[in-house]
Amino acid sequence: MDKTKIVVTAIIGLVVVIGAWFIASGFKNFRExxxxxxxxxxxxxxxxSDLIVWKITVNAEGSTRSSAFTEFEKSARVMSKYLQTHGIPEKEITLSSVDISKRTKDFWDEDSRKYVTLEDGFSVSQTFTVSSNDLKRVEGVYQRISELYNSGMDFSSEKPLYYYTxxxxxxxxxxxxxxxxxxxxxxxxxxxxxxxxxxxxxxxxxxxxxxxxxxxxxxxxxxxxxxxxxxxxxxxxxxxxxxxx
Missing domain, CATH: 3.30.110.170 (Protein of unknown function (DUF541), domain 1)
Incomplete structure (x- = not known):
């Protein structure tokens, strides 16, 4: 019985010593x-940049839907021809869908003492997007596009955007x-x-x-x-x- 107690006590003592060593070592490593x-x-x-993207929006108006669209078609043909004539191939031009919307105008009605909204024909628009790796060529056309204003066309030209692909x-x-x-x-x-x-x-x-x-x-x-x-x-x-x- 005494021998058993001695063995158990020795084992417990050894475990305590080993555990204390591990704890001390752990704290040392943690500290250092x-x-x-x-x-x-x-x-x-x-x-x-190796890619230029330039957007031009062509607009047209008319008292009726058909007259507005007819006017738009004329302007769109002129724009397309102008771009291609100045060296921008058709494959570099992307067209958005044609947008047709009613136009309205407001006026003050003295009888009813309030603003009244009336229909004022139709407007049509489409955006031409030029995407090209020939930056110099597109920049040249962009700088000259204002020539078309003399033809009576209604359009807007955005500044080109430059990308690195x-x-x-x-x-x-x-x-x-x-x-x-x-x-x-x-x-x-x-x-x-x-x-x-x-x-x-x-x-x-x-x-x-x-x-x-x-x-x-x-x-x-x-x-x-x-x-x-x-x-x-x-x-x-x-x-x-x-x-x-």
Whole structure:
């Protein structure tokens, strides 16, 4: 019986000692922690847009639905011919559906002492969207389109929008550059503290955005994608944490 008590007591004592060692070791590791370096790498690149999108809306009016549509057809033919004559092929022009709507006008009725709404004919409109990789050619036509106002046509021309279509390739290239930049920064920090950069703990892509070259656009945490400038600057950030040797 005494021997049993001695064995049990010894086992309990051993367990307590081992447990105390693990706890002490755990607190030590927790207190010391694993030294790491966290840095943000960045890459920038100037790019030139390779796609231009230009919208022109042709309008027409008439006292009746048919007269408004007839007038619109004349203007639409003139616009289509003008664009193609100036070097924009039909395949680069997309037409929206034709919109026909009633026009109204309001006037003050003295007898009833209130505004009265009356029908005032019909209006018809359609948008021509030019999408082309030949930016210079489309820009030239855009700058001369006002010539058509002399013909009595009713239309509106929007400013062209500029896009870069190889964004996926660009993003991959810049991610590589930003990651390399992050590593260089980590090495600089480690060298200053007489350490070496170890393996990557974590790495996440930050903001990818495009702003106009030499513009006063502000960078946004949510990302900015400029479409008003032909020349742009793309930037991307990468947040990376490394172990320290």
């Amino acid at each position: 922690g694993q030294p790491v370096i966290s840095v943000t790498g960045m890459a920038e690149k100037e790019i030139t 190889k964004l996926n390739d660009l993003k991959m290239e810049m991610l590589n550059q930003a990651s390399a930049n992050a590593y260089e920064r980590a090495q600089t920090i480690a060298k200053g503290s007489d350490s070496k950069v170890g393996s990557v703990v974590s790495s996440t892509m930050g903001v990818f955005q495009i702003v106009g070259l030499n513009s006063d656009e502000e960078y946004s945490w949510g990302g900015t994608f400029n479409t008003s400038s032909k020349e742009k600057v793309a930037s991307i950030t990468v947040k990376t944490t490394y172990r320290v040797k």
